[in-house]
Amino acid sequence: MIDTLGPSTIPTPPANFRSGFVGIVGRPNVGKSTLMNYLIGQKIAITSPVAQTTRNRLRGILTTETAQIIFVDTPGIHKPHHELGKVLVHNARMAIASVDLVLFVVDGSVPAGRGDQFIADLLAQQQTPVYLGMNKIDLRSPDTADEVANSYRAMAEQQNWPLLEFSAITGDQVTSLQDHLIQGLEPGPYYYPPDLITDQPERFIMGELIREQILYHTREEVPHSVAIAIDRVEEDDAITRILATVHVERDSQKGILIGKKGSMMKTIGTAAREQMQKLITGKVYLELFVRVQPKWRQSRTRLAELGYQRED
Structure with a gap:
């Protein structure tokens, strides 16, 4: 993992x-x-x-x-x-x-x-x-x-x-x-175990890999109106199953993400799964859904639900 x-x-x-x-x-x-x-x-x-x-x-x-x-x-x-x-x-x-x-x-x-x-x-x-x-x-x-x-x-x-x-x-x-x-640093302790490379939870990395492929494949068509929620992760010895929801702000963006006969979503899902496969042992199954959340970037409540909060 x-x-x-x-x-x-x-x-x-x-x-x-x-x-x-x-x-x-x-x-x-x-x-x-x-x-x-x-x-x-x-x-x-x-x-x-x-x-x-x-x-x-x-x-x-x-x-x-x-x-x-x-x-x-x-x-x-x-x-x-x-x-x-x-x-x-x-x-x-x-x-x-x-x-x-x-x-x-x-x-x-x-x-x-x-x-x-x-x-x-x-x-x-x-x-x-x-x-x-x-x-x-x-x-x-x-x-x-x-x-x-x-x-x-x-x-x-x-x-x-x-x-x-x-x-x-x-x-x-x-x-x-x-x-x-x-x-430039002062003498100090280990803050984390030496074998760790990030303190972010696994689900966060998964969501970011999905978002990266959306940015890459849609470019300016669906720029930053996208947020990812990892709904469920099921693991066994042979496979990791991941279900995620892609949140967008408009119906037109949903159409772009899904593509003709689901072609764009299939391309994004395949590319994201390949990136996850480099980090996760065993096979990866990834299923994506798209949901319209109007003006989520303007709503503090929606931002908090999707993991974007002011840090103090």
């Missing part, structure tokens, strides 16, 4: 062991979830070409012989347009105040923009140490490389932040990034 929080024991750390919580923040679609998946070595956060993929504060746990880093992947900080957006941005800001170190991830293939500066100004008001991480260096053009680097170098120097370059896709310089983060 998925390595989530369970009954494993927490050992005594060796001498000079370092540990702590590192918040990964930045604009939408700069590669925060991709980076955390690479560092953890397993997919626990969904990725998508659509902005605003991450909704919940997801913790990924990296344990080495000398350290344990708990990465907190946060929703992209942006100007909210509905109640869900307000909850997500609020929770991202709360995460900044509750970690030991912040990794501010930017798109290192393009110059710094107003959204980056907004987050930089927000972080400058906090006491938490910040590392500025330039992701996507594999995508930058030689013609603009100096301009891009200088824009972020100026931002880092203004706040006296260390500037680190890497690619979460290729893994280039990610090991160096990891070493810098470890050195």
Whole structure:
């Protein structure tokens, strides 16, 4: 099954062991979830070409012989347009105040923009140490490389932040990034058993894998009006049966998700099951239903029922 929080024991750390919580923040679609998946070595956060993929504060746990880093992947900080957006941005800001170190991830293939500066100004008001991480260096053009680097170098120097370059896709310089983060943490204990990679329950990961495939296959047609509820999970030695409901806001979105003669839902279900199969021992049976919940993103009650609540 998925390595989530369970009954494993927490050992005594060796001498000079370092540990702590590192918040990964930045604009939408700069590669925060991709980076955390690479560092953890397993997919626990969904990725998508659509902005605003991450909704919940997801913790990924990296344990080495000398350290344990708990990465907190946060929703992209942006100007909210509905109640869900307000909850997500609020929770991202709360995460900044509750970690030991912040990794501010930017798109290192393009110059710094107003959204980056907004987050930089927000972080400058906090006491938490910040590392500025330039992701996507594999995508930058030689013609603009100096301009891009200088824009972020100026931002880092203004706040006296260390500037680190890497690619979460290729893994280039990610090991160096990891070493810098470890050195930025204080000596500390194991917060979680060494064999865990996330503290999120198994059902949460299942729901996220379904949502990822919806984002991928429908793109802008059904962008962020989707929420997943895992209704039932039945397990035996040979198979895991999962029943889930996909909540949307309009009948037209339901039609897109189901597709002609159920073709789209079949495609989404097959792709999600294949992703689950990588994490779950034995065969996986997945059955999806679609339900219309008008304006669920505007309703605090509906948001709470679907697992989106303000964190304090």
